[in-house]
Amino acid sequence: MIRANISQSIMDWLQGCPLIEDYAFQCDRLEMDPLSLSLEMTPGEPITKRYLNGTTVRTTQFVVATREAYGEDVLTNLDNSGFWDEFTDWVEEQNHARNYPDLGDGKTPLSVHISTGGYLYEADFQTARYQAQFTMTYEQEGTR
16 A cells, blocks of 8 residues: 655646656656656755644655756757756746645645756766756644
């Protein structure tokens, strides 16, 4: 049985982005073939504020990475960069519209923002890994 968790909630939310409908989507696994996409949780301070009633404000940091065709063709590489411009625009639009991942009972998203825009992380002669980093802030109800 797979438990519902924040990673699954973010994956479900990201799948609403029309830009990634042709990508093979994984969690913590980026395939070596182009048009692969991975959601990867990254370390960070989870609790940023505590209230007397036990409620906390929390952050979750994550990376969205893609594997793209890459090489000497400048138009292909420019297209890859253009994808990231559009993808981060989509995230900003969702944030402004307050359209956030559904985190389940007791967790209320407050924002999803871009920590670093899309950039080339590593490349070989035929493919490249691009990624962007994001932070989601949410409130978790206290149990006191």
